[in-house]
Amino acid sequence: MSFKTLGLSEEILKSIEEVGYENPSEIQKQAIPQVLMGRDILGCAQTGTGKTASFMLPLVEILSTGQSKSRMPRSLILAPTRELAMQVSEDFKLFNKYLKLQMALLIGGVSFSEQDSKLAKGVDVLVATPGRLLDHVERGKIILKDVKILVIDEADRMLDMGFIPDIEKITRLLPKIRQTLFFSATLSQEIRHIGENFLINPKEITVSPSSSTAVGIESFLIKTTKKEKLNKLERILNIEKIKNAVIFCNKKIDINKVNTFLKNHKFKTVCLHGDMNQSSRINSLEEFKNGLADILVASDVAARGLDVAGLSHVFNYDVPNNPEDYVHRIGRTGRAGLSGKAFTLYDDGDEKSILMIEKLIKKKINIYNFDNNTNKVQHKQTNITEEKNPEKQDVIKVNKIKTEFPPIENFVNFKESGNIPSFLINK
Numbered sequence: 001m002s003f004k005t006l007g008l009s010e011e012i013l014k015s016i017e018e019v020g021y022e023n024p025s026e027i028q029k030q031a032i033p034q035v036l037m038g039r040d041i042l043g044c045a046q047t048g049t050g051k052t053a054s055f056m057l058p059l060v061e062i063l064s065t066g067q068s069k070s071r072m073p074r075s076l077i078l079a080p081t082r083e084l085a086m087q088v089s090e091d092f093k094l095f096n097k098y099l100k101l102q103m104a105l106l107i108g109g110v111s112f113s114e115q116d117s118k119l120a121k122g123v124d125v126l127v128a129t130p131g132r133l134l135d136h137v138e139r140g141k142i143i144l145k146d147v148k149i150l151v152i153d154e155a156d157r158m159l160d161m162g163f164i165p166d167i168e169k170i171t172r173l174l175p176k177i178r179q180t181l182f183f184s185a186t187l188s189q190e191i192r193h194i195g196e197n198f199l200i201n202p203k204e205i206t207v208s209p210s211s212s213t214a215v216g217i218e219s220f221l222i223k224t225t226k227k228e229k230l231n232k233l234e235r236i237l238n239i240e241k242i243k244n245a246v247i248f249c250n251k252k253i254d255i256n257k258v259n260t261f262l263k264n265h266k267f268k269t270v271c272l273h274g275d276m277n278q279s280s281r282i283n284s285l286e287e288f289k290n291g292l293a294d295i296l297v298a299s300d301v302a303a304r305g306l307d308v309a310g311l312s313h314v315f316n317y318d319v320p321n322n323p324e325d326y327v328h329r330i331g332r333t334g335r336a337g338l339s340g341k342a343f344t345l346y347d348d349g350d351e352k353s354i355l356m357i358e359k360l361i362k363k364k365i366n367i368y369n370f371d372n373n374t375n376k377v378q379h380k381q382t383n384i385t386e387e388k389n390p391e392k393q394d395v396i397k398v399n400k401i402k403t404e405f406p407p408i409e410n411f412v413n414f415k416e417s418g419n420i421p422s423f424l425i426n427k
């Protein structure tokens with residue numbers, strides 16, 4: 001299936017081609033036509049599935065006609081962390097290349113005045129973290145009555161970070177008649193319940209359960225002791241052909257320790273964690289993304305949703321406390337169909353956590369052994385090639401079906417009239 005069949009304009013198709021996407025991913029195939037028809041979406045998709053473009057492409061398409069007024073954004077995308085909001089805004093810039101839409105990014109740690117002058121000029125797309133958006137609302141600098149499309153990204157993370165009351169407050173400031181796109185990596189009962197408050201007759205789309213790890217990732221466990229940990233990490237870094245890697249630590253103190261140790265061993269590293277100020281975070285991310293550093297030592301909060309093209313390796317210096325964080329951490333590699341490797345250092349005290357991870361991902365993680373004399377590595381072969389690749393299967397399946405959609409102009413923003421076409425109800 002090609003992007004051309006999804007109902008996107010020539011300008012947007014041209015920008016997609018320049019970005020280098022050849023075919024839509026599963027979530028894009030399913031979500032884009034529905035969003036263009038004005039339908040609410042309850043999307044269960046992890047980062048790495050192409051979910052950002054699945055809402056961004058139809059969103060810019062819908063907004064490409066019409067104009068924004070001063071301080072009255074026409075759409076709002078809420079993201080849980082500054083890093084994720086920044087990435088979403090980068091995707092917007094890619095797809096807006098041949099359109100003239102205006103965007104403002106409202107994140108903490110950046111001065112209010114620049115954000116404020118953008119709002120005053122009028123923006124079509126507002127990308128924000130909930131706290132900073134509410135700060136602007138409280139200062140009387142923004143009116144949300146003109147928002148036609150609301151996107152809530154990573155709702156499960158919003159819940160973990162305690163943002164749901166803020167989101168409820170924000171939605172009370174939005175028009176009742178609007179289109180809402182709600183994405184989460186998991187669809188627990190609690191998340192569904194939260195979604196119900198924001199959505200009207202949503203189309204539910206699930207592309208990959210949160211407990212599954214991407215098909216192209218080979219993952220291994222490395223047994224160690226607390227004393228040997230740094231040396232084992234250095235050894236594996238030297239053995240593996242690393243293009244770029246993220247090393248996750250559970251504690252800030254360990255992030256600094258690992259960073260200093262690796263720098264002393266001539267690795268080019270940068271750090272990223274929640275206690276750093278915004279400009280240091282941005283600098284670290286930029287150095288890592290443009291290759292000045294090839295290792296990013298990071299915490300979970302800082303690196304969730306991090307998208308670095310072709311990341312070759314992920315290392316867990318510590319076993320994550322929460323098994324779902326394991327899925328998110330190793331999901332930084334193996335993205336968009338590429339292969340990647342993930343290594344987790346563990347000691348005797350971690351065995352229970354590893355069992356919980358294996359229970360969640362429904363498979364055993366292979367043990368990686370060092371051969372002390374030769375530095376050669378032995379490991380049990382993974383069954384990666386035997387795994388089904390749902391993405392590929394669906395591409396084949398969908399190719400056989402000629403999809404036909406009614407003309408988009410019949411449906412775009414139909415909710416403004418308050419009348420939901422009957423054929424969409426109960427679909």
Ligand code: AMP
Pocket residue numbers: 020021022023024025028046047048049050051052053307308309335336
């Ligand atoms: P996301 O799930 O939105 O974080 O996207 C994960 C990665 O996949 C990003 O690097 C995107 O640039 C990339 N991506 C998104 N859609 C496609 C596509 N249709 N083809 C190839 N890469 C894509």
